[in-house]
Structure formats: structure tokens, C-alpha cells
Amino acid sequence: MAKKIKDPGVGKSSNQYAKRFINPDGSFNIKHVNRSVSLSESYNYLISISWTRFFLWVILGYTLINSFFAIIYTFLGISQITEPTGDVFKDFLNAFFFSAQTITTVGYGAMAPKGLLFGIISSFEALIGLLSFSFITGLLYGRFSRPRANIRFSSTMVLRAHNENDCIMFRLMSRNANVMIRPHIEATLILSQKNEDKKYINNFYNLKLERNSITYLPTTWTIVHPINESSPLKDFDREELKKINGEVLILVSYYDESFAQEVHQVHSYVLKNLEHDQRFIPAFYYDDEGYTILDHDNLDKTYSDKTT
Known part of the structure; x- marks a missing residue:
């Protein structure tokens, strides 16, 4: 049975029109009003x-x-x-x-x-x-x-059968040729639902992954969450998943040799955008000389599971 976790920092209050917490570019979807502005903020703005x-x-x-x-x-x-x-x-x-x-x-x-x-x-x-x-x-x-993570996430998150369970999958890779050392990932599900008072609140769940860390990542890494008895999504069928107001918050941390320190990057996927019965096209292969070829253009490409 899935257990709720404490608010990771985004707030429990919600609304039926609430938008996603994290934008596709990794920034938090927050509008600031009545905020005092200091000249020192121009430095952070100009380097970002x-x-x-x-x-x-x-x-x-x-x-x-x-x-x-x-x-x-x-x-x-x-x-x-x-x-x-x-x-x-x-x-x-x-x-x-x-x-x-x-x-x-x-x-x-x-x-x-x-x-x-x-x-x-x-x-x-x-x-x-x-x-x-x-x-x-x-x-x-x-x-x-400025230390910054350089991770590229797949533009889509897919839902397909895997090891006798429906699974949610997405994948990631490094944007450059650097190898990601000891990458670690945390996935948190936010469900905006009505409570007994008919008010919308956010419920938070930790999504268990097949693997949440590896030693190094020179190619791609497919992240898999099986929808089994311990998943907070086990009570929803495929059509219901498209209708619920849910968002998967992603936090990836790894050691970057360029900056000689650990860096972090956030991302999110909205459940309404799940692509059903799709399989990711392999992004790397071997050439005739035995070298591993990583095709960055294939990170987002999928094909229908029904054709296999």
C-alpha cells in the first residue's frame, strides 16, 4: 500500500485549475508579487x-x-x-x-x-x-x-507493460560528452485531489523506482516506476490516469568532474501527458569497429508497442 509523505516544499493547498509546479525548463512555476527587488539580484539574473x-x-x-x-x-x-x-x-x-x-x-x-x-x-x-x-x-x-547540471530529459513519459506490470518510464542523458558519476534520482508524485470538505489539497507520494542510482552514466538511463501494489497509482486505470491532476517531480544529483562537486537538476512530467503503449527507440548502438555510438536525436523518439 502506498504511503503518503510529508510536503517536499511545494505546499499542500491546491486548486482545480492549479498548473504544474515545475516548468519544462526546470524552473518553478511561481509568480512573485509585491516582492522587493535589490540590485544584487541582477548578478544572479545575468549569469542564469x-x-x-x-x-x-x-x-x-x-x-x-x-x-x-x-x-x-x-x-x-x-x-x-x-x-x-x-x-x-x-x-x-x-x-x-x-x-x-x-x-x-x-x-x-x-x-x-x-x-x-x-x-x-x-x-x-x-x-x-x-x-x-x-x-x-x-x-x-x-x-x-557556475556549477550547473547538464541533463537532458526525454520530452515524453510513457506507460507500457513491463515485467507483468504497467510501468511509467522516461529517460535521461548528459547533454555533453561528460560522464555522469554516481547519478541518483528521486521521484515524488503530487496528486491534487478533493478532501472531505470538497477542497483541493495536494497529496504527496514517493515513487519507488526499479533503480534510483547507478555508478556512472555515459549513455542513457531509462527510469522505471512499476505500478504494483506499493504504487500510489495502482487504484487508477489507464483512462483515469489521463484525467487526474498529477505531476511527477524529479530531482537528479550526480558528481560532475568539470566542477569537481555534486550538481542537481529538477524536472517534472504531468500525468495527463502520458503516452500509452509506447517504447523508446534505442539511443546508442555499436559501429563496425566496436565503438559505442550515442545518437542524441533518439532520446525522445518512441514507437508503438503494438507493432512488436
């Missing part, structure tokens, strides 16, 4: 976002700072930097290029500030440039050195 967004923020900041100082130089008189062209836009561009040379401390020599006021402004801008590039360098180091 994608590389594309990171460089877009860098380019945007670089453009805004240079545009700000270019407006100041143009307003105070471009003649203190270089010869005016008589065209406001061209003068602004010259001021922008001078600002870019100042903030990067390149100094080609074609333009130089004249007078005390322009000297003070350009010196202040150079200081901002030094601080800004030091901050960006720190962010780049933080992005490369």
Missing part, C-alpha cells in the same frame, strides 16, 4: 539567462551608455571634440564614436577632448567604462564557473 539574452543586454547597455554621453557631447558643442559637419545626426555619430573610444580606453587619436569641462566628462566616462567592463568580465567568469 541564455547566452543570447546575455549578449543582447551587453549590447543594449553599451549602446545606451554611449548614446547618453554622445548626446551630452553634441549638446555642449561637438567643436570641443572635432570639426562640426553642420549635420546634427553626423555630429551625433562622431560624438558616439568618440564616446566608444573613451569608454573602451582605445583612443585612436583622431578625436580628443578640448577644454576642462570635456576633459572632466570624458574622464568620468572612462571610469564608467573600466567599472562596466570589470563587471562584464566577472559575469563571464561567473557564467563559465
Whole structure:
């Protein structure tokens, strides 16, 4: 008989319209309101976002700072930097290029500030440039050195017969060529159900797996939960599984040689998205020379059990 466990940290209260707790990207599905924001949070944000967004923020900041100082130089008189062209836009561009040379401390020599006021402004801008590039360098180091798991989960979770029981299965692998050392997995089932007061609450169960740890993972690992007498899902038939509001929370931990420490990654699957009678296509095979070939494109691919 399945035993309920204590709240793992997501809260017992629920709602008939409650969405999943963990998004497909591994982030928790929580909206914050009335939260105070501190400047220090920008560091965590900038080392966590994608590389594309990171460089877009860098380019945007670089453009805004240079545009700000270019407006100041143009307003105070471009003649203190270089010869005016008589065209406001061209003068602004010259001021922008001078600002870019100042903030990067390149100094080609074609333009130089004249007078005390322009000297003070350009010196202040150079200081901002030094601080800004030091901050960006720190962010780049933080992005490369930040320990993070690099696990790829199958996009689907399947339900099929296995060893005389219906079983829920999904699989995972490393996104890169690194071997995962001593990976360990925990699976928690959340069922949002009505209680005696007709209110929705979350009930939590620990899903027993065929194996919850292995020594190392160079290829793929198929995680199997048999729906037997000890499973919290044994009282639901296949059609009921599609209707209940249930989510399987996954926590994977392993030792990463790149960071020389243990890393963690979370993921989840929604029971309503179960694919019935599907079997995963093998993701690795041996070539003619005996080498193991791991095809990352096959992680998500399945075929119907009924064709076998």
C-alpha cells in the first residue's frame, strides 16, 4: 500500500485549475508579487539567462551608455571634440564614436577632448567604462564557473507493460560528452485531489523506482516506476490516469568532474501527458569497429508497442 509523505516544499493547498509546479525548463512555476527587488539580484539574473539574452543586454547597455554621453557631447558643442559637419545626426555619430573610444580606453587619436569641462566628462566616462567592463568580465567568469547540471530529459513519459506490470518510464542523458558519476534520482508524485470538505489539497507520494542510482552514466538511463501494489497509482486505470491532476517531480544529483562537486537538476512530467503503449527507440548502438555510438536525436523518439 502506498504511503503518503510529508510536503517536499511545494505546499499542500491546491486548486482545480492549479498548473504544474515545475516548468519544462526546470524552473518553478511561481509568480512573485509585491516582492522587493535589490540590485544584487541582477548578478544572479545575468549569469542564469541564455547566452543570447546575455549578449543582447551587453549590447543594449553599451549602446545606451554611449548614446547618453554622445548626446551630452553634441549638446555642449561637438567643436570641443572635432570639426562640426553642420549635420546634427553626423555630429551625433562622431560624438558616439568618440564616446566608444573613451569608454573602451582605445583612443585612436583622431578625436580628443578640448577644454576642462570635456576633459572632466570624458574622464568620468572612462571610469564608467573600466567599472562596466570589470563587471562584464566577472559575469563571464561567473557564467563559465557556475556549477550547473547538464541533463537532458526525454520530452515524453510513457506507460507500457513491463515485467507483468504497467510501468511509467522516461529517460535521461548528459547533454555533453561528460560522464555522469554516481547519478541518483528521486521521484515524488503530487496528486491534487478533493478532501472531505470538497477542497483541493495536494497529496504527496514517493515513487519507488526499479533503480534510483547507478555508478556512472555515459549513455542513457531509462527510469522505471512499476505500478504494483506499493504504487500510489495502482487504484487508477489507464483512462483515469489521463484525467487526474498529477505531476511527477524529479530531482537528479550526480558528481560532475568539470566542477569537481555534486550538481542537481529538477524536472517534472504531468500525468495527463502520458503516452500509452509506447517504447523508446534505442539511443546508442555499436559501429563496425566496436565503438559505442550515442545518437542524441533518439532520446525522445518512441514507437508503438503494438507493432512488436
